[in-house]
Amino acid sequence: MLVITKTAELEAVCRKIAAQPFVAVDTEFMRETTYWPKLCLIQAAAPGVEAVIDPLSADIDLKPFFEVMANEAVLKVFHAARQDLEIFLNLSGSLPKPLFDTQIAAMACGYGDTVAYDALVQQVLKRRLDKSSRFTDWSRRPLSENQLTYALADVTHLRDIYPRMHDKLAKDNRLHWLDEEHANLSNPAIYDTTPEKAWERLKLRKTTADYVLGLQVAAAWRERQAQQRDVPRGRIVKDEALYEIAEHRPKNAADFDRMRAVPRGFGNSRAAQDLIHALDRAFADPDRPVYKHTRPPPLPSSVGPTVELLKVLLRYEADENGVAPRLIASASDVEAIAANDDADVGALRGWRREVFGERALALKHGKLALKLKNGKVAVEDN
Incomplete structure (x- = not known):
């Protein structure tokens, strides 16, 4: 097996990959004890080319591979790409493009909703994956031949899956069905770790302006602490603690001690004092933005039955077209259509x-009818 540990070796492999129309890519990383994912292995397979790249080698510079990831003449094939893309964005400053995500494509090919990689390999290639090295510590060296074989298989199977899925989608004129999802993956905003935006990942339990401000400050403080110390967010404080801090707005160490979700003794730490000062500054700022919660208008009670009928139609059309319902419409899409013929939804x-x-x-306005025939849903024109 070719394991790349030197920059010159990587340059040679990247020249071969750059001459191919596509490359299947996967990564192995660790982030159980860190905020930033630690890249431990890169696997790549293009037609006639396959390699395992060791980013932990002291003798390797990954720049040639990042250049391939930015080469728009080479399509990058991933499965469930988001975490891999986040790693490349963090390390190189740019996202790989163009993309093809086989998990997204699987929804348009009728292989199910968010299908797992091993299930996709089984369905498309009729092969079973060896899972014996699934829980490997990829940061340890040396890696065994079995571990490397397991890792490389993730992209050699992917290299075989891609042409079949592409051809099926092209034949059915469905390649453009993936454009919106791929565009979303290629949007740097979804990988934004700016501390001031950290609160947006949390579910609001209250919508009063003071509560939201407290949550914004606490979440931003935690995000900075996690990034600076390179530890998971939960190692700083849990989400539950952020909600308590937003609710009670601590002003001294004793206030922290009365909170159930905050670790004992935390109030006496320098980090706690930093948080108190951040809260004081935010609440004392006369120019601070004031959060105003806007609720979407409630659905008219009369549309409930329409929503249920549209859900049945969605499942029917998804089955008829061999596509995952989630790729066609979300639950909120269905509700919006039930309430408004001109709803601004995908x-x-x-x-x-x-x-x-x-x-x-058409169903909403009585031009179609749903019926049961031999225990199955059927759609007929009225």
Whole structure:
């Protein structure tokens, strides 16, 4: 097996990959004890080329591989790409492009919703994956031949899956069905770790302006602490502690001691004092933005039955077209269509409207009927 540990070796492999139309890519990383994922291995397989790259080698510079990831003449094939993309963005400052995510493509090919990689390999290639090295500590060296074989298989199978999925989607004129999802993956904003935006990942338990401000400050403080110390967010304080801090707005060590989710003794730490000062500054700032919660208008009670009928139609059309329902429409899309013929939702645009949206509006206005025939749902024109 070719394990790349030197920059010159990587440059040679990258030249071969750059001459191919696509490359399948996967990574192995560790982040159980860190905030930033620690890249431990890169696997790559293109037609006639396959390699395992050791980013932990002291003799390697990953720049040639990052250049391949930025080369728009080479399609990058991933499965469930988001975490891999985040790693490349953190290390190189840019996202790999263009992309093809086989987990997204699987939804358009009828292989199910968020299908796991081993299940996709079984369905498409009729092969079973060896899972014996699944829980490897990829940061340890040396890696065994079995571990390296396991890692490389993730991309050699992917290299074989991609042409089949691409050809199926092209034949069915469905390649463009993936454009929106791939564009979302390629949006740097979804990987943004700016501390001031950390609160947006949390579910609001209250919507008063003071509570939200406290949560914003506490979440930003935790994010900075985690980034600076390179530890998981939960090692600083748990989410539950952030909610308590937002609720009670501690002003001294004793206030922290009365909180159930805050570790004992935390109030006497320098970090706690930093948090208190951050809260004081935010609440004393006369120019601070004031959060105003806007609730979407409630659905009219009369649309409830319509929503349920549209859900049945969505499942029917998904089965008829061999596509995962989630790729066509979300639950909120269905509710919006039930309430408004002109709802600004994806299910009423582009291919989704052709597959489901037009039929949904027809059903809503009595131009279609849902019936049971031999225990199965059928759709008929009225």
